[in-house]
Each structure stands twice: as C-alpha cells, then as structure tokens.
Amino acid sequence: MAARRVARVLVDSPLPQLDRLFDYAIPDELAADAVVGARVRVPLRSAGRVIDGYLVEIGVADPVDRPLSDLESVVSPMPVLPPRLYALARRVADRAAGGAGDILRLVIPKRMVRAERAWLAGAEPAAPQVAPAGLERARQVLADFPQLAEQLAARGRIAVDAAPGLVRLPGTAQEGPADVGSWALLTAAAAAATLAAGRSAVLVAPDYRDQDQLQAALAALVPAEAVVRVDARQSGPDRYRGYLRILAPVPCIVVGNRSAVYAPAHEVGLLAVWDDGDPLLGEPLSPGVHARDAALVRQELEPCALLLIGHTRTTDVQRLVDAGWVREVPARRRRSPRVILSATREGESRASRVPSAAFAAAREALMTGPVLVQVARPGYAPSLVCAECRKPARCRHCGGPLRATRHGAVPDCLWCGRTAAAWTCASCGSDRVRMSSSGSVRTADELGRAFPHTRIIVADGEHVVTALDGRPALVIATRGAEPIAAGGYAAVLLLDGDRMLQTEDLRIGESCLRWWSNAAALAAPGAAVHLVGVTGPVARALATWSQPAYARTELAERAPLKMPPVVRVAAVEGPPRDVEAVLAAVRAAAPELPADAVLGPVPAGDGARALVRFGYGAGKVVTGAVRGAVVAAALRGRRRPKGPPAGTRNTLRVRVDVLDPEL
Numbered sequence: 001m002a003a004r005r006v007a008r009v010l011v012d013s014p015l016p017q018l019d020r021l022f023d024y025a026i027p028d029e030l031a032a033d034a035v036v037g038a039r040v041r042v043p044l045r046s047a048g049r050v051i052d053g054y055l056v057e058i059g060v061a062d063p064v065d066r067p068l069s070d071l072e073s074v075v076s077p078m079p080v081l082p083p084r085l086y087a088l089a090r091r092v093a094d095r096a097a098g099g100a101g102d103i104l105r106l107v108i109p110k111r112m113v114r115a116e117r118a119w120l121a122g123a124e125p126a127a128p129q130v131a132p133a134g135l136e137r138a139r140q141v142l143a144d145f146p147q148l149a150e151q152l153a154a155r156g157r158i159a160v161d162a163a164p165g166l167v168r169l170p171g172t173a174q175e176g177p178a179d180v181g182s183w184a185l186l187t188a189a190a191a192a193a194t195l196a197a198g199r200s201a202v203l204v205a206p207d208y209r210d211q212d213q214l215q216a217a218l219a220a221l222v223p224a225e226a227v228v229r230v231d232a233r234q235s236g237p238d239r240y241r242g243y244l245r246i247l248a249p250v251p252c253i254v255v256g257n258r259s260a261v262y263a264p265a266h267e268v269g270l271l272a273v274w275d276d277g278d279p280l281l282g283e284p285l286s287p288g289v290h291a292r293d294a295a296l297v298r299q300e301l302e303p304c305a306l307l308l309i310g311h312t313r314t315t316d317v318q319r320l321v322d323a324g325w326v327r328e329v330p331a332r333r334r335r336s337p338r339v340i341l342s343a344t345r346e347g348e349s350r351a352s353r354v355p356s357a358a359f360a361a362a363r364e365a366l367m368t369g370p371v372l373v374q375v376a377r378p379g380y381a382p383s384l385v386c387a388e389c390r391k392p393a394r395c396r397h398c399g400g401p402l403r404a405t406r407h408g409a410v411p412d413c414l415w416c417g418r419t420a421a422a423w424t425c426a427s428c429g430s431d432r433v434r435m436s437s438s439g440s441v442r443t444a445d446e447l448g449r450a451f452p453h454t455r456i457i458v459a460d461g462e463h464v465v466t467a468l469d470g471r472p473a474l475v476i477a478t479r480g481a482e483p484i485a486a487g488g489y490a491a492v493l494l495l496d497g498d499r500m501l502q503t504e505d506l507r508i509g510e511s512c513l514r515w516w517s518n519a520a521a522l523a524a525p526g527a528a529v530h531l532v533g534v535t536g537p538v539a540r541a542l543a544t545w546s547q548p549a550y551a552r553t554e555l556a557e558r559a560p561l562k563m564p565p566v567v568r569v570a571a572v573e574g575p576p577r578d579v580e581a582v583l584a585a586v587r588a589a590a591p592e593l594p595a596d597a598v599l600g601p602v603p604a605g606d607g608a609r610a611l612v613r614f615g616y617g618a619g620k621v622v623t624g625a626v627r628g629a630v631v632a633a634a635l636r637g638r639r640r641p642k643g644p645p646a647g648t649r650n651t652l653r654v655r656v657d658v659l660d661p662e663l
Helices: 083-095 100-107 113-121 132-142 148-153 182-196 208-219 236-247 258-262 291-301 315-322 356-365 440-450 497-501 508-520 537-544 547-558 576-589 616-639
Strands: 005-011 021-025 039-044 049-060 073-076 157-161 166-168 179-181 200-204 227-230 253-256 268-274 305-310 338-342 371-375 384-386 433-435 456-459 474-478 489-494 523-532 568-574 598-604 607-614 653-656
Touching (some): 049 083, 083 258, 083 291, 083 616, 100 258, 113 236, 132 148, 148 182, 157 315, 166 182, 179 182, 179 208, 182 200, 182 253, 200 258, 208 253, 253 258, 258 291, 268 291, 291 305, 315 547, 356 371, 356 489, 371 440, 440 474, 489 508, 497 508, 508 537, 508 547, 523 537, 568 576, 576 598, 576 616, 607 616
Parallel strands (some): 157 305, 200 253, 227 253, 268 305, 338 523, 371 474, 456 474, 489 523
Antiparallel strands (some): 039 073, 166 179, 384 433, 568 653, 598 607
16 A cells, blocks of 8 residues: 655744644645645644645655645645755744744745746746856956955855945946945856856845845846846735746846845855845844844855955954854955044034034035035934923823924924924923934035035935935935945045944944945045044044954953853743743753843833843754743643733743844
C-alpha cells in the first residue's frame, strides 16, 4: 500500500499558537495543483472556518493512523513561497521570537488574478546581459576600493564608508536625477559585477529618494529589464508582477525598501544595505526585525556577498567589524568635505541662529550656486510655549503640543488639529504664547528677508523636492529631505544642531552625525560645510570625517552599561501576570544570565513592562523561551470563559533587539 501524501501548510494567521505547520490530506482532484509554495485554503477544526495558507512541504503521513482534514482548495498553482524564502522567514522569526507568517506578510504581495494569468501566458524572461561598456565602467568604480571586487567575488561580509560627493551620470534624457551620490554608483557597480557573473543582487535603501538614485545609477550600467523595483507606492498589479519576475529562474537586480531584503531572487550573489542607521530600515510591524539583521541571517543561509555601506558607521556594524565578522574595506584615496565649526563671535547674540561667518559664507556661495540650509523640523513654529512661564503650550482637549502654521495664525494642536483660540496656560493663567523653535517655513521667511531677490525653496514632508538645477537658490530642508543639486551645493549650513542633540535618545549622537554627514556629502568639491553652534565629540567626528572612530568610542562607552548593541534587549509589555510568566520562562531557560539581566517589571498603562538583556550567544535560548511563553499566554487567553474587565489590556507584546530601550 502506497504511503499517504500529506501537505504541510503554514496558515496565514497572526495567532502565535498557529505559527507551525499543519498536516492536511491532499484530495485526488487537487493533486496536480497542490505544489510546494502554492496558496491554499484549509479548514481549522478548532475555529470551524476556512483560512488561507501556504503549502510549505509535501511529505508522507505518520505511521500512526490519525484522521486528517482535506485541503479545501488550491487558490493558485503559482508557487509564490519557494523553500528558501520559508527557511529565511522561519530563521528570522525565531531569532526575533516572532511568527514566520508575519515575515511572509511583508514579502509576498496580494494575489492579482489578471497579472498572474498574463504572466503565465507570457514567455519566460531571458537572462539579462551586461554590456561590455557597462561592466568596464563598473570595474573602474570598484577599483576605487582595493580588494572590494575580490571580497564580492569571495562572498564576504564587507563594511564600506562611502565617499562624499555626487557623480554626473552619462546622458540627460534618462528618468531620475542626472546626478547621484557616489555611494549609489558604487553600489550599482557591485550589483552590475554580480549580475555579469550570473547571480542576482538585492539592494536595500531606506526611502524612495535613495531608491531613485540607485535605479538611475543602474540605468547607466545594466539593461533596464534586469532591474526590479519593490516599492510600497506601486499599484497592486505592478507589485505582484514584479514579485513574479523575482521568482523567475533567471538573475535580476532587486531595488527596494526594508522588505526587499527578503526578496526570493534567483541565486543571490549580493545583498547590499545602504545607510543602515536610518530608522526607516527598522520594521515597525511584528516581529520588528531590522533590515540589517535580516540581511545578516540571509547571508548565512544563502552564502553571498553582504555589503553594508554608508557615510557613517553605526555601532551595530562597528561591533561586527571589531568581532571580525565583517571586514572593513577602505577607499584607495580618502575624501572628505570641508567642515567648519561655526560659533558666535564676540559681540554677536548667542541666540543668533546663523553666525556671521556662516552668513557670509552663504552670501558668497549664492553668487555661484545653490546653498543648502538644514533645519530640525518642518512647519512654521513646530512648538509653542507660554510667554510668561515658558511651559510648553498644550491642547486643552487631548494634551498635544500647540503649533503655529504661519505668522499671526491661531495656534492649533499637532495631535487632534483643534484650534486654540482662547488658550490659557494651565500653570500661570497667561493667554500669550511665544515660538520656541523655528521650522522650515519660518526659516525660509527669515532668510528670505535677509537675502532679498534670492530664490527660496522649501523641502520637507509637505514640500517634496528631489532634485534642482545649479542656479543660485536658498534651499531650506529638513533632515533627510535634502534635494540633490546639479553639481553639488556651493555651501551647506547645518542649523539647530544643539537642539537635535538634546533629544532624549540613546543613539541621538549617531543620528545627528548621520544627518549631518548625509547633508555634507551633497556639497560640491571644496564647498564649505558650516555646523552651527555645536561642539564636542560628534562635531569633531564630522569635522575630521572620522565616523568609524566615533562609533568605536560609542561602543566602548556602552559596554560597561550593557546597552545595545553590546547586548541584545527584549521588551515585554502586557498584563502583569503574562509579563511575569515570560520572565520566569527566561530565568528557567537561561539560569546563567546575571541578576541585572532583567529590568522591571514596572507599571505601564494598564499593564506592566520589563526589559531582558542577554548576550548574543544566549539569543536562541532566550528567544525560544520568550516565544514559548507568548504561545502559552495566548492559549490561556483562549480558555478564559469571559473576557477581561472593560478598560484592561489583555495583549502580550514582545519586541526583540530594541534599539533604544526605556522602561
């Protein structure tokens, strides 16, 4: 008698107790379509309903004769979940004490029937060929970093400090910016060399501006059909069509945001992550895995080159370099912008936002080209305070901060949007407010009066500007929204640095150095970059362009405090009983953890919150114990005859690798 074939299915559910493979019998009428990776629908006995899932494996039933439910249906015979993607999702989820389904939900787009039928009816894509001219150009770019090409071919893990500056791309009729950062051309060159060797490349960048630069740089080296864009702004059919192209058994170059790190491209030879310190690369959805960590896991599972590139070095990457896990590849010739630490001179008001030296530099630079002015926040006056007692002005309805959208306007609430026409201070009773900070719009007004007859351009979240010409202009931009100027900026002014450094954040020094370095990298060769009103280690690191040294110092200072990334940190929040159960499971599974490994629990809203600090060697044991406790808490919740009392929270939330832990 032939052994009974069974389908092992991962159901698409956020419930932690369902994060495993379930066995189902394969009916004869579905045998042809039930292939590994297909979307299926299966019944759940406990819930009495039908649910979507993925057919992960086809195996043989256990010798024990036990009844199995049949597959309800095969939604599509298209294998959208290849085994390598499931293995990656499983490993990443286990490392973060999460569910594999949560990872796959970020990667596999919703099925689009018309796009799928059109793809199946079309011919298989041909393997793209890199033209000799493009390959030679790529080799020339890689030659600026000795041993980089060899490390890429050897599938090594590499950290590269990108050279500042812009590169003019050949031709002007192409879509996208005519100038791109030198980092984009270097990354594209690495991808082109990988594609020429017959392997795929996956390039991960934080936002669409960076992805546009990568795509423009790739257009100068490889054929357009070789590049697949993974973008949340795409329509559903376009995104699904791109995913089907990635699944094709021919190499390609994938360009996308944080979820692109999981793209199941054919025989990946390069994983590249640009600017891993950008918070956009941290996944906000469960299980909250950073793209850098997912790339490290994938590089172990699928041996390929891993390129971590940025203008600055995060402490996370520096820890890997110090441990010898990642190799640092320096440039043949070190380049750095001309950074000037501008302070107020004798006789000048300390409250002046632009010292005379920076003001004079901007005035002189405006004779030849555009000037970039980076500010901390968008809007006119992002925050208001009481004019008498200087306490923050708060909305009487929701407690949110009040702001002014323009000069003389009635303040409104940043949270709920209500106007505060009859506002009075809760502390002193005053009805007058004053501006405590200047946003991008207010700064544009002030500098517009100081530089009459000058073109003023505001670039922030509400005013999107990605590129501009080389004519004189004052560009006031928030951090991360700086447009690319043709030929680079004639001068760069970095304002509000002291205010940025006052933010209560463990990594604020790293973040400020990254913001300022990325802006300074947009300057033209020899142009002055003025950092206004900032001194100390971060300012010195920018002035000397020694970001790796700053990362090493930060890492050394965090070691005695046992703060990330020296150790891993898991945050547990929820009902006090469940939080205590998680902590007890961790102590039982890892008794070798020191006494100060657990911080808390402390009250947090209607529940409790605790932190667990553990070394990288204990990661598998600790995350396994945490995940087991989460499943146990979910099962206890199912057995309760009645729901919790109104007003209480009954959700246990776990997040591993918290970058900025706070009780």
